[in-house]
Amino acid sequence: MKLPFAESYKIKVVESIRRSTRGEREEWIKNAKYNLFNLKSDQVFIDLLTDSGTGAMSDKQWAALMEGDESYAGASSYYRLKDAIHDITGFEYFLPTHQGRAAENVLFSTLVKEGDIIPGNSHFDTTKGHIEFRKAHAVDCTIDEAFHTELDHPFKGNIDLEKLENVLKKYPRKQVPMIIVTVTCNTSGGQPVSIENMRGVRKLADKYGIPVFFDSARFAENAYFIKLREEEFKDKTIREIVREMFSYADGMTMSSKKDAIVNMGGFIGFRHKEHFEAATMYNILFEGFITYGGMSGRDMNALAQGLYEGTGFHYLETRINQVAYLGKQLRDYGIPVQYPFGGHAIFVDAKRFLPNIPKEQYIAQTLAVELYIEGGVRAVEIGTLLADRDPDTRENRYPELELVRLAIPRRVYTNNHMDYVAAALINVYDRRDKITKGLRIVKEAPILRHFTVELEKI
Numbered sequence: 001m002k003l004p005f006a007e008s009y010k011i012k013v014v015e016s017i018r019r020s021t022r023g024e025r026e027e028w029i030k031n032a033k034y035n036l037f038n039l040k041s042d043q044v045f046i047d048l049l050t051d052s053g054t055g056a057m058s059d060k061q062w063a064a065l066m067e068g069d070e071s072y073a074g075a076s077s078y079y080r081l082k083d084a085i086h087d088i089t090g091f092e093y094f095l096p097t098h099q100g101r102a103a104e105n106v107l108f109s110t111l112v113k114e115g116d117i118i119p120g121n122s123h124f125d126t127t128k129g130h131i132e133f134r135k136a137h138a139v140d141c142t143i144d145e146a147f148h149t150e151l152d153h154p155f156k157g158n159i160d161l162e163k164l165e166n167v168l169k170k171y172p173r174k175q176v177p178m179i180i181v182t183v184t185c186n187t188s189g190g191q192p193v194s195i196e197n198m199r200g201v202r203k204l205a206d207k208y209g210i211p212v213f214f215d216s217a218r219f220a221e222n223a224y225f226i227k228l229r230e231e232e233f234k235d236k237t238i239r240e241i242v243r244e245m246f247s248y249a250d251g252m253t254m255s256s257k258k259d260a261i262v263n264m265g266g267f268i269g270f271r272h273k274e275h276f277e278a279a280t281m282y283n284i285l286f287e288g289f290i291t292y293g294g295m296s297g298r299d300m301n302a303l304a305q306g307l308y309e310g311t312g313f314h315y316l317e318t319r320i321n322q323v324a325y326l327g328k329q330l331r332d333y334g335i336p337v338q339y340p341f342g343g344h345a346i347f348v349d350a351k352r353f354l355p356n357i358p359k360e361q362y363i364a365q366t367l368a369v370e371l372y373i374e375g376g377v378r379a380v381e382i383g384t385l386l387a388d389r390d391p392d393t394r395e396n397r398y399p400e401l402e403l404v405r406l407a408i409p410r411r412v413y414t415n416n417h418m419d420y421v422a423a424a425l426i427n428v429y430d431r432r433d434k435i436t437k438g439l440r441i442v443k444e445a446p447i448l449r450h451f452t453v454e455l456e457k458i
């Protein structure tokens with residue numbers, strides 16, 4: 001008999017979670033203004049809001065915390081992290097930051113100015129937020145295949161090189177400070193970018209003299225997909241593939257809360273000393289001195305250890321298999337999801353799930369609210385709320401895809417939890433014809449509105 005697949009770790013510490021009643025949840029979500037960010041965590045049974053900072057640290061990471069060096073300058077924890085980053089990514093220079101968006105803030109303060117154009121593959125919302133906050137523009141050059149959820153394509157995170165070259169041809173070099181490649185591409189469904197595509201981007205970047213930065217939150221999951229799907233790399237180790245990936249970039253921003261499996265942290269990696277030196281001033285101004293930059297010594301230690309664990313093949317196999325385990329149950333039942341399944345989450349195609357809700361009534365948010373009421377499962381909207389308003393016209397931007405993301409925290413839930421999530425969503429699917437009314441906005445912020453928006457039922 002073929003031995004079945006099993007997790008590559010066992011459980012040492014547990015945390016209780018509480019099931020609630022449907023009546024309680026209806027009350028709670030109404031009081032939360034139909035915004036899932038406003039719920040208290042104990043009002044949630046299974047929390048798939050995000051895979052960011054929600055992972056379970058290992059015994060070795062907890063042990064590393066104890067050895068943290070809290071010296072203001074020159075802490076050994078800084079050097080431990082510097083060595084790990086150099087070893088894993090190949091980048092010589094780095095600046096620690098407190099999380100990924102802080103890395104974006106520091107880097108963009110150096111490179112991005114009003115009127116600039118920043119092409120990439122479906123920039124993440126904080127990345128776009130930091131670009132638009134500086135009155136610059138993010139141009140999405142993702143391949144069209146990414147926007148057809150049922151279309152099978154191994155690398156739906158890829159950049160359309162023709163779209164990219166058109167942007168580079170259209171604008172003068174000084175107006176395009178960088179190209180951003182997000183690995184894996186969160187917004188298009190946790191979808192990977194191939195090495196072949198990275199090579200293509202690098203070639204264009206060299207032709208037009210523009211630096212390439214990777215938004216690297218889920219770089220290890222990207223490498224895992226490359227190993228499985230790109231013939232040339234099937235016999236390479238994850239770490240060899242990671243090195244190869246970053247060899248095509250001039251630098252990286254990192255939210256360590258994802259693939260480095262820590263609860264807080266981030267950094268910027270640089271190939272060139274000039275970029276590093278230019279960013280140093282902003283890092284000191286916004287984050288802290290360059291040898292801690294928003295992180296305590298203990299957190300840098302846990303991060304250094306996490307970088308090694310997060311790039312282990314068996315860990316990644318466990319993780320990606322769990323995400324697919326959930327995805328397969330939904331897909332087998334006929335629920336429309338982004339396929340192939342992403343690395344960190346299953347993305348439900350809300351437009352096809354709830355065809356009766358008009359786009360003005362926030363289709364994906366409506367579905368996320370229904371799923372919460374059904375089973376106490378908290379997911380997140382990746383749709384019109386997240387897309388914000390057009391900065392010039394202030395009209396709603398209706399994205400091609402309205403998605404509900406079920407993000408799986410790393411090493412936290414078992415496959416029984418996945419069965420529960422699948423059953424809850426299937427129950428909503430069975431009553432989808434009765435869901436005919438969505439939500440309307442009562443109050444919203446001018447930028448990144450989804451975090452604080454207040455809604456009511458129509």
Ligand code: F0G
Pocket residue numbers: 049050051052099100101102124126127182186215216217218254255256257265266
């Ligand atoms: N880039 C990507 C691709 C991300 O997914 C995130 C965060 C960031 C940058 C910003 O990092 O949160 O550490 O400041 N994504 C989280 C999510 C919030 O739920 O997908 P951060």
